[in-house]
Amino acid sequence: MSALIEAQGLTILRPGSHDTVLQDVDFRIDPQEIVTVVGPNGSGKSSLIRALLGHMPLAAGRVTRRAGLRIGYVPQRVQVDTTIPMTVRRFLSLPRRVPDEVAARVLTRTGVEGVEARQLTQLSGGQFQRVLLARALLHDPHLLVLDEPTQGLDQPGIVAFYQLIAEVRRQSGAAVLMVSHDLLVVMRASDRVICLNGHICCEGTPRHVSSAPEYRALFGAGSEGTLALYQHHHDHDHDAACLHPHDHAGAS
Numbered sequence: 691m692s693a694l695i696e697a698q699g700l701t702i703l704r705p706g707s708h709d710t711v712l713q714d715v716d717f718r719i720d721p722q723e724i725v726t727v728v729g730p731n732g733s734g735k736s737s738l739i740r741a742l743l744g745h746m747p748l749a750a751g752r753v754t755r756r757a758g759l760r761i762g763y764v765p766q767r768v769q770v771d772t773t774i775p776m777t778v779r780r781f782l783s784l785p786r787r788v789p790d791e792v793a794a795r796v797l798t799r800t801g802v803e804g805v806e807a808r809q810l811t812q813l814s815g816g817q818f819q820r821v822l823l824a825r826a827l828l829h830d831p832h833l834l835v836l837d838e839p840t841q842g843l844d845q846p847g848i849v850a851f852y853q854l855i856a857e858v859r860r861q862s863g864a865a866v867l868m869v870s871h872d873l874l875v876v877m878r879a880s881d882r883v884i885c886l887n888g889h890i891c892c893e894g895t896p897r898h899v900s901s902a903p904e905y906r907a908l909f910g911a912g913s914e915g916t917l918a919l920y921q922h923h924h925d926h927d928h929d930a931a932c933l934h935p936h937d938h939a940g941a942s
């Protein structure tokens with residue numbers, strides 16, 4: 691099966707310096723996979739995403755995106771200018787106009803039916819995230835990329851949001867690439883987890899990663915038992931390999 695995105699030997703430098711943010715990272719995501727990138731603050735997760743999307747220059751390595759690949763992207767930060775009025779309906783038509791019925795359908799699909807006339811600034815955090823997801827789904831993506839999509843949501847909001855992502859994947863067959871700090875919930879929702887800290891510390895199934903010494907060194911020894919509670923059962927196998935034994939002195 692051909693990958694949606696494949697990267698080899700990615701090395702990224704901090705903008706304006708020679709410090710390494712990511713070193714020699716290999717990556718691939720296949721159709722319909724849910725892949726989650728976890729790692730401490732500053733470990734290069736957003737940089738990896740931006741490099742995969744072609745938004746960031748590479749110091750070395752290469753990224754191949756499948757020809758014609760449609761990507762729906764929910765970035766980590768969305769600046770809403772509170773001085774400029776902007777309804778949800780208008781936001782969904784930027785930069786490309788979409789018909790009313792398409793907008794209504796996608797908002798229903800993401801659980802925020804009927805908010806078209808609301809100002810973006812009047813939405814709750816959870817509603818705003820769902821509107822962003824709706825916008826990312828508008829053009830029927832093969833791959834949905836979400837960079838910390840549940841920031842600012844409470845625990846029930848986080849769980850509900852990931853359930854929605856799983857539902858979207860089931861309905862549309864889109865692959866999902868996420869960055870997340872919500873380790874407990876993400877573990878349940880992912881086919882494959884990549885643990886990053888300037889390089890790939892370990893990767894594989896959630897079960898594999900949660901018990902890997904490299905993961906536990908980063909996230910604490912107590913994490914394994916808790917994570918096990920949240921894992922889902924796979925009826926299929928994935929490659930699971932803990933790569934490159936090393937220490938965890940930091941990302942750069």
Ligand SMILES: Nc1ncnc2c1ncn2[C@@H]1O[C@H](COP(=O)(O)OP(=O)(O)OP(=O)(O)O)[C@@H](O)[C@H]1O
Binds near residue numbers: 705711735738
């Ligand atoms: N535009 C930029 N200019 C300078 N340094 C940057 C820039 N973007 C990222 N960096 C640096 O690159 C490193 C990796 O940042 P990145 O945002 O990829 O990490 P992250 O794992 O997504 O972090 P977080 O979990 O805090 O979102 C950090 O040290 C950060 O300060």
